Amino acid sequence: MRYFIDLAYLGTAYHGWQIQPEAVSVQQVLQEALSKILQQNIEVVGAGRTDAGVHATQMYAHFDADLNCDEKTLQFKLNSFLPKDISIRQLFKVQSQAHARFDACSRSYEYHIVNFKDPFKIDLAYYLLKQPDIEKMNHAAAMLKDYTNFKCFSKSRTDVKTYNCNITAAFWEQSKDELIFHITADRFLRNMVRAIVGTLLDIGLGKNSVEFLKEILKSEDRSMAGTSVPAHGLYLTRIEYPKTALFDGL
Incomplete structure (x- = not known):
């Protein structure tokens, strides 16, 4: 199943959204948290990129997984696991064709x-x-x-x-x-x-x-x-x- 995440983050401590060699990114932290909680290899696709130090009051991302809990429980676990400067505001199921990046219109x-x-x-x-x-x-x-x-x-x-x-x-x-x-x-x-x-x-x-x-x-x-x-x-x-x-x- 495909799920969308609505998240916010303070970008001060991160080298932007996208995974970078030798640097910590928001995508990396979120991906690692999901993989550990779900005990699966999770790949997260973001709606776009933000540069190092840039913040987001709304960013969307999607991932594919077979959940072993409901969405609300996973949202709670993620927020408990993630650092204080990243917050999951919503997590919900979408159709399998939905794409966080390519389907965004603005x-x-x-x-x-x-x-x-x-x-x-x-x-x-x-x-x-x-x-x-x-x-x-x-x-x-x-x-x-x-x-x-x-x-x-x-x-x-x-x-x-x-x-x-x-x-x-x-x-x-x-x-x-x-x-x-x-x-x-x-x-x-x-x-x-x-x-x-x-x-x-x-x-x-x-x-x-x-x-x-x-x-x-x-x-x-x-x-x-x-x-x-x-x-x-x-x-x-x-x-x-x-x-x-x-x-x-x-």
Whole structure:
């Protein structure tokens, strides 16, 4: 049987989601926990990748297994076994064809910025001393939805077949003491969100004009875009799937 896991994690201690040689990843920890509890060799497939230090308030993954207990019991055992920075929010059965990665139709991220030194958010938000112009950044962010090729925001060494992404939402909001960037797309390239945030901050801080973003996008050149912001301010927040019978638990 195939099962989906809805999980959240604090990414500070991990080298991203995907299993890496000589480094601890979220996928590795989850896979090892499931294998020990179920006493089977379990392979976990995630809905996507997050870089080292990036957090997730929602990540989906699937695995195949013959359970020796019900889903609620397994969820409880997993949460008891896993470290405190990984939490299983839900575990449920899906149709055997359902795929956590390939069936996902959209992913959403947030990037959090604080304008003062907050010891309680040292690993949870990016400390930016200056206050950027939110209106200019929102004007620029809206332009992203008019483009599909985002090679200028991708890491140069990557094995992707296409740099096309369909961005459906991109905007900034001031929420209490934080400045938060929201972005949703069908897919993202490696390092894409952090590069976009760095580029938009350059505009908000007066280093580049709003119109210059068009030149960056047309160039398809990573060196034209801004510096990638630190990973610890980035959160994967939502993954959506089609409303079909494959995903009865969603």
